[in-house]
């Protein structure tokens with residue numbers, strides 16, 4: 001007898017799952033639904049590894065339900081479409097990011113902000129409309145409602161564009177929404193990881209001056225020469241931080257672990273904005289006086305709606321923005337997670353699913 005996960009749907013699927021908060025991933029047999037009338041089924045070719053996957057498999061946010069098949073930076077090729085699918089056909093290059101469902105009728109959904117729908121369904125670890133648990137892209141194929149499927153433009157390489165589906169939209173959306181996208185503005189990017197390095201590229205493409213703020217002085221040359229940042233601040237260097245005081249219109253903070261926000265407040269001008277997108281497990285300490293003196297704002301942002309995600313990827317195609325990646329085989333994934341924890345990746349791991357994920361015969 002197979003498990004419930006293997007038997008609840010008609011199509012046999014295979015992936016890698018974490019079974020408990022050790023976060024160790026191992027082969028996992030499960031099943032996926034047949035292609036519904038509005039569904040797109042696609043063979044997964046590549047899947048990025050987001051730091052959220054690491055938070056989730058280790059239950060750092062205390063809300064994980066196991067088994068977890070992570071992965072929400074998924075690209076592949078369409079193999080089947082439902083009878084009422086309008087946007088896609090077999091052979092199309094597509095992607096799925098962090099969401100596979102929402103209510104489609106609330107104010108947020110009506111305003112193309114499915115990401116803020118109270119009934120938003122995550123690509124993995126959510127209870128789908130049919131009552132089964134969603135499984136992510138560390139797996140051989142995906143089935144998703146076409147509304148949540150993104151078209152990948154022809155001129156973007158599939159492996160290096162996969163991370164745009166989460167990392168890309170997570171930084172693109174706040175740059176736009178908070179008005180930090182105007183040519184000539186000065187924006188700081190804190191944390192030069194998966195999100196941070198694409199934030200530099202998007203902001204530069206918008207015509208913004210970008211300063212990277214990092215704890216690692218050894219990333220300076222790469223940030224400037226390879227990623228195109230204009231300046232680099234070592235956050236522990238008081239002289240550098242002092243010299244940059246009050247110079248930035250906004251800051252995108254992508255840091256994944258608890259860290260002080262106070263020094264960042266000093267870097268922004270009056271009316272400046274700090275946008276938190278990194279999601280440490282502990283609350284941040286927010287001193288009030290530095291904020292009120294200068295009418296400064298601290299906000300948040302979570303991925304982006306589907307319309308904006310398509311807009312982001314089309315913008316990326318136009319400006320040739322993609323992630324800097326290290327492509328790995330799926331059986332390297334546990335080592336990759338250990339390296340990601342130590343920020344030892346330039347700048348995103350992407351799993352070559354199609355070439356390296358072999359279904360288990362057991």
Ligand SMILES: NC(=O)c1ccc[n+]([C@@H]2O[C@H](COP(=O)([O-])OP(=O)(O)OC[C@H]3O[C@@H](n4cnc5c(N)ncnc54)[C@H](O)[C@@H]3O)[C@@H](O)[C@H]2O)c1
Nearest residue numbers: 051052191192193194195255256257277278279302303343
């Ligand atoms: N808001 C959203 O919608 C959204 C979407 C995706 C990811 N995230 C979150 O964003 C965070 C970053 O994700 P990522 O995939 O870019 O991770 P990453 O590991 O690739 O990058 C994180 C960066 O933070 C730096 N960092 C870690 N601890 C630090 C500390 N104490 N002080 C300063 N810098 C530190 C690391 O050196 C690294 O450069 C994660 O918490 C992730 O869950 C949020």
Ligand SMILES: [Zn+2]
Nearest residue numbers: 050052166167
């Ligand atoms: Zn993510």
Ligand SMILES: [Zn+2]
Nearest residue numbers: 103106109117
């Ligand atoms: Zn809704």
